[in-house]
Amino acid sequence: MTQKVIIFDFDGTIADTVDALVGIANRLADEFGYAQITPEQLTLLRNFSSREIIKYSGVSLIKIPFLVKKVKSELKNKIHELKPIPGIKEALLDLQQSNYKLGIITSNSRDNVTAFLEINDLENLFEFIYSGVTIFGKTNIINSVLKQKHFKPEAVIYVGDETRDIEAAKKANIQVIAVTWGFNSPEVLAKQNPNFLINHPRELLEVVQNS
Structure with a gap:
């Protein structure tokens, strides 16, 4: 078998990791040109697919790989938490x-x-x-x-x-x-x-x- x-x-x-990732995303909002995520918006985003989230955020697709890389790097400092x-x-x-x-x-x-x-x-x-x-x-x-x-x-x-x-x-x-x-x-x-x-x-x- x-x-x-x-x-x-x-x-x-x-x-x-959800709370940590939301915190990181909010710190990077100005740099990547999107609005910070409020608790109310997080509830809304939970009902969106990945593509819908990106469309909703308005982040350029060209910036996505750089944003993902930065988030991973920032998360490294929080792993112990x-x-x-x-x-x-x-x-x-x-x-x-x-x-x-x-x-x-x-x-x-x-x-x-x-x-x-x-x-x-x-x-x-x-x-x-x-x-x-x-x-x-x-x-x-x-x-x-x-x-x-x-x-x-x-x-x-x-x-x-x-x-x-x-x-x-x-x-x-x-x-x-x-x-x-x-x-x-x-x-x-x-x-x-x-x-x-x-x-x-x-x-x-x-x-x-x-x-």
Whole structure:
């Protein structure tokens, strides 16, 4: 029997980074020419796809790669303050002990992810980490990982908290579990028709076992 592979997004799925990222985005607002995010706007943005957020912000597409790079750099200084999503560590341990292969694909930097995992005693749970994804480019890296690792698409499940995670997984022909504890709202995630939609990390093992 083929071993199942569970690939996780990082920000908002494993690490509770939403507040830190909003704070960084607000500090960079003047530099990149967009309005700061108020609590009311954040509620609105949670119901937007990644493309809709960029359109709403008015940030030039040309500036996006520079903005993403700056955000990653700023986040590096806050890694020691960040905490795992409540319950995710226990869920990851359950998955590993149930003989699932775990990995990470993220648009955050590998250094940030590795530092976070080490600080929170999670570094031994993941067999691979791939980073450097463009804001809309997760499908390409998922396909690349499947090819490099010789994973069969039917044996792989992606876990993420944003509409772009669902979109990328579907294009790569793998199953996707959308989680409601990250950035996007349950309503907008449901509209993207993920294979599964869960509200707490403790649901992960059962969903994976029954997928």
